[in-house]
Amino acid sequence: MSGKVLTITSGKGGVGKSTTTANLALGLALAGKKVVAVDLDIGLRNLDMILGLENRIVYDVVNVVEKVCRIKQALIKDKRTDNLFLIAAAQTRDKSAVKPEQVIELTNELRKDFDFIILDSPAGIEGGFRNAMLPADEVIIVTTPEISSVRDADRVIGILEANDKKEMSLIINRVNPVLVRKGDMMSKDDVLQVLSIPLIGFVPEDENIVSYTNIGEPSILHPESPSGKAYKNITQRILGKDVPFMEIVEKKKGIIEAIISFFKE
Amino acid sequence: MFLDFFKKKKKSSAQRAKERLQIILAHERATNKAPFLDDLRKDLIKVVAKYVDIDPESIDVTLQKDNSIEVLEINIPIK
Numbered sequence: 236m237s238g239k240v241l242t243i244t245s246g247k248g249g250v251g252k253s254t255t256t257a258n259l260a261l262g263l264a265l266a267g268k269k270v271v272a273v274d275l276d277i278g279l280r281n282l283d284m285i286l287g288l289e290n291r292i293v294y295d296v297v298n299v300v301e302k303v304c305r306i307k308q309a310l311i312k313d314k315r316t317d318n319l320f321l322i323a324a325a326q327t328r329d330k331s332a333v334k335p336e337q338v339i340e341l342t343n344e345l346r347k348d349f350d351f352i353i354l355d356s357p358a359g360i361e362g363g364f365r366n367a368m369l370p371a372d373e374v375i376i377v378t379t380p381e382i383s384s385v386r387d388a389d390r391v392i393g394i395l396e397a398n399d400k401k402e403m404s405l406i407i408n409r410v411n412p413v414l415v416r417k418g419d420m421m422s423k424d425d426v427l428q429v430l431s432i433p434l435i436g437f438v439p440e441d442e443n444i445v446s447y448t449n450i451g452e453p454s455i456l457h458p459e460s461p462s463g464k465a466y467k468n469i470t471q472r473i474l475g476k477d478v479p480f481m482e483i484v485e486k487k488k489g490i491i492e493a494i495i496s497f498f499k500e
Numbered sequence: 501m502f503l504d505f506f507k508k509k510k511k512s513s514a515q516r517a518k519e520r521l522q523i524i525l526a527h528e529r530a531t532n533k534a535p536f537l538d539d540l541r542k543d544l545i546k547v548v549a550k551y552v553d554i555d556p557e558s559i560d561v562t563l564q565k566d567n568s569i570e571v572l573e574i575n576i577p578i579k
Contacts (some may be wrong), residue, residue, distance in 0.1 A: 369503050382517050393532050418512025423520045423537065 236239035238346040240268075241473070242354045242371035246387030247357030250379045251408040254444065256355040257285040257453040259375075262470030264319035265455070268350040271310065273341075274324035275367045276357040277332055283323045287314065287451020297325035300337035306344055313454070320349075327486075330363035342370040360394060368395065373402045375435060379409045380421040389430055406469065411440040436469035437480070438462050532561045544574065553579045 243256045253276070261270040273296060274282040283289040294309040306322075313319035325332060340482065345352045356367035368374065374395060378388040388405070395401050407423050414420035421429075423437045441462035441492035447454050455470070462483065471478045511519075531537060541561045550556055560575035 324543070380514075382521055385521055386525065386528075389521075389528070393529060397533070415514070418514050421514045421517055423515060427523045429518060 236269075236347060236350065238349040238352050240342050240346070240372045241351060242367045243353065243376045243377060244356035244361065244364060244367060244374060244391060244486075245358060245382050245384070246391040247378075247384045250377050250384050251438075252377050253281045253285050253355055254448065254453070255328060255354055255375070255377050255406060255408065255438075256282060258455045258462075258466035259470055259473065260319055260321075260349045260351070260353045261313070261316070261453050262455045262466055263353075263473065264313065265315045265350050266470060266474060267318065268346040268474075269318050269348070269350045270351045271320045271322060271345055272344075272355065273322045274352045274355045275333070275338070276355060277324050277363060278326065278329045279357065280324040280326045282355050283321060284451060285448055285453060285475070286321055288321050288323075289451075292323045295323045295325040296341070297328050297332045300333055300341060306341070316450070324410075330342055330357065330366075331378070333363075333366055334368050335366050338366045339370050360390060364391075364440070365368065368401070371401055373404070375404055376432070377408055378404045378426065378430070380407060380415075380426050381383055385426055385429055392430060392432060403432045405430060405432050406435060407437040409440040410437050434480075436465060438465040438469075522525055530563060537561055537563060544576070555579060 241259075243252050243259070245252050253274075257274055260270050264270040272286070274280055275296065276282075277297065280295075283292055288311050291311045294304040296306045296309065299306055299309045309322050311323065312319040313321065332376055342352055342354075354367045354371065357363035375390050378384045388461075388490075392403060395403060405427070407426050410423060411420055415422045422442060423434070427434055439461045441454065441460055443457065443460045444454055444462055447457065447460075453466075454460050455466045457463045458467055468478045468481060502547060505554055542559065545554070545556045545559055548559075549556070558575075558577050560573070562573045564571045564573060
């Protein structure tokens with residue numbers, strides 16, 4: 236088996252990289268692929284909590300590259316599927332604890348046993364980001380429709396075009412249909428006109444994500460939620476299926492709901 | 501309220517965000533692609549000013565891509 240390395244990055248922090256990583260990893264695993272998600276945000280470990288696996292960590296990625304343990308010992312199996320494993324970031328070290336050649340060696344080992352190796356990159360464009368880029372076959376850039384996030388995404392795209400010539404695609408996250416309609420938020424087409432890389436998906440803003448993250452259950456486990464549906468579509472596209480982009484619909488209020496919310500406001 | 505009706509329709513904030521991004525990113529892409537442009541500009545000013553009287557502010561150094569040919573354009577107006 237020779238697995239594919241997929242890196243999730245963004246430039247700007249807080250746009251939903253780890254949430255995206257968790258959802259796509261779980262989605263691909265639920266679709267029957269053998270997946271390992273590796274948290275490369277050394278020192279700021281988060282993917283473990285988003286996946287609800289924080290209590291199972293014994294060894295982390297720094298232990299693996301320093302050969303304190305074998306890869307197998309650091310693979311944390313997901314609760315919901317036998318197809319998904321996590322290698323957690325170290326929490327007590329910093330980004331310099333992992334060297335580029337060590338990440339390449341690790342991913343080359345993982346390629347033998349997994350269909351997909353998904354790397355959660357740290358924010359920024361420094362060493363940690365470069366570590367996550369080097370082994371990637373494909374890079375998914377996450378942005379929100381906000382100027383700082385789009386600008387930083389453009390910087391990342393520029394760096395990748397100049398150095399690595401990786402295959403890139405874009406996820407536009409947290410699109411709020413009401414604000415887009417009012418002209419107060421860039422639409423997905425606006426963002427696409429600014430950043431000219433292919434779109435692999437857009438995720439509507441979904442207030443459910445907060446509570447899903449609270450309990451360590453990524454939205455893809457709730458396919459009825461808007462974000463769950465969007466992530467499921469992206470998973471299918473990664474698997475090469477041609478899934479049309481969904482229309483974002485504003486949540487329609489029933490007349491009673493409208494009256495209640497009128498009084499609430 | 502009804503006065504708004506007569507006002508020219510204002511651009512939406514999303515539209516403005518997009519335009520601002522397009523302008524700043526065009527600039528940033530050019531400098532990121534050729535980070536030497538700024539240094540080149542400074543050196544040119546030094547050399548040319550030795551021989552002719554120029555206004556340092558008016559020197560224009562740009563890198564443009566025309567089809568597949570990259571053109572380094574240097575514009576130095578002499579006083």
